[in-house]
Amino acid sequence: MIDVLVAGGGPAGLAAGVHAALAGMEAVVVEPRAVPVDKACGEGIMPSGVAALRAIGAPVDGHGLRGIRYLDARRSADAPFHGAPGLGVRRTVLHAALARRARELGVRVVEGKVDGADQGEGWVAAAGLRARWLIAADGLHSPLRRSLGLDLPDPAAPRRYGQRRHYRVRPWTDHVEVHWSPRGEAYVTPVDEDLVGVAVLSRERCGYAEHLARFPRLAPLLDARPATPVRGAGPMRQRVRGRVAGRVLLVGDAAGYVDALTGEGIALALASADAAVRCLVRGRPEVYEGAWRRLSRRHRALTCALLGLSGRAGTxxxxxxxxxxxPPVFRAAVRALQ
Structure with a gap:
């Protein structure tokens, strides 16, 4: 019997497989897409995420990031990272590095999709495979989470959507720049010596160009041919009843999501994969819920606070x-998240 079956071979799922293998467990990842997979993503990794990648032997190449910068039409504010830098990394580069590390450790990746699971005494079965444990890392709109009845409706919350594309231009900043407007935000992340990614987030559903036109300080800096097509994602907010259902644990975006506003998605995905495997090694999956809440608490609190402010034009x-x-308050908030 397999020790750990992982549904989803994105960064969270591959990290879970790597952590399981490092703990001496047999891990199999089920993923329908070929590596590397691209998707809408801000592509900035917080210093804690960079350290987590190094710790599992999956360092990545990218563009160093010294902090976060907020901008509007007239002002700006900087919050440098304390200590080690962050990293801007193409999603495809990150995915390839994690897939390579998983192969090195003997993690098997099989083609398929997990839409549901059966459980019994000491086992769980999905995609024709049987394992002691199943980790659901199948993304923001997790089919496995839904099949387990763990989705929690949130009809009152405004829905936010994201779009991202890259521009072939030399980065003008070594920060993640967050350009604010009353109707959304634009996130600039340098990911290579001649490439920047620009993601826009908003409650309004319209074309990428229309969103970008709302940021007068940003548009002139992108006087270059787009290097990639626009990719979209959303709605962002996903409420979850719990992250443990018997022998199934949810990690990454599948474990619940507030918003991409604070840019911690990758770091949290890596941390939750680590926490889930640690709980399984101890044979105590029930303690994962508390572990997840602790590791994501600051992120959830700050993101919810900023969303409340950004949701009203006046604030x-x-x-x-x-x-x-x-500036001390802004810097303290960024340091609390890094």
Whole structure:
């Protein structure tokens, strides 16, 4: 019998497989797509995420990031990372590095998709395979999470959507730049010496170009031919009843998601994969819920607070001015998340 079966071969799923293999467990990842997979992603990795990749033997090449910068039409505020830098990394490069490390450790990746699972005493079965444990890492709109009845409806919350594309231009910054407007944000992440990714997030569903036109300081800097097509994702917010269902544990975006606003998706995916496997090694999957809540608490609190402010035009206009006149508060918030 397999020790750990992983549904989903994105960064969270591959990291779970790697952690399981490093713990001496047999891991099999089920994924329908070929490596590397591209998707809409801000592509900035916090310093904690960079350290987590190194710790499992999967370092990646990218563009060093010294901090976070908030901007509006007139002001800006910087919050440098404390200690080690972050990294801007193409999603495909990150995925390839994790897949390579998984292969080195003997993690088997099989083609398929997990839509549901059966459980019994000491076992769980999915995609024609049987294992002691199943880790659901099948993304924001996890079919496995839904089949387990763990989705929690959230009809009152405004829905936010993201779009991303790259521009062949030399980076003008070594920060992740967050350009604010009353109707959304644009996130600039340098990912190579001649490539930047620009993601836009908004409650309004319209074309990428229309979103980008709302940021007058940003558009002139992108006077270059787009290097990639637009990719979209959403709705962002996903509420979850719990992250443990018998012998199934949810990690990464499948474990619940607030928003991409604070840019911690990859770091949290890696941390949750580590935490889930640690709980399985101990034979105590039930403690994973508490572990997940602890590792994501600061992220969830700050993201919810910023979403509340950005959701109203009057308060959204105050975010960058407040960060610029209260730099210690802004820097402390960024350091708490890094």
């Amino acid at each position: 959204a206009r105050l975010i960058v001015p407040a960060a610029s006149v209260l």
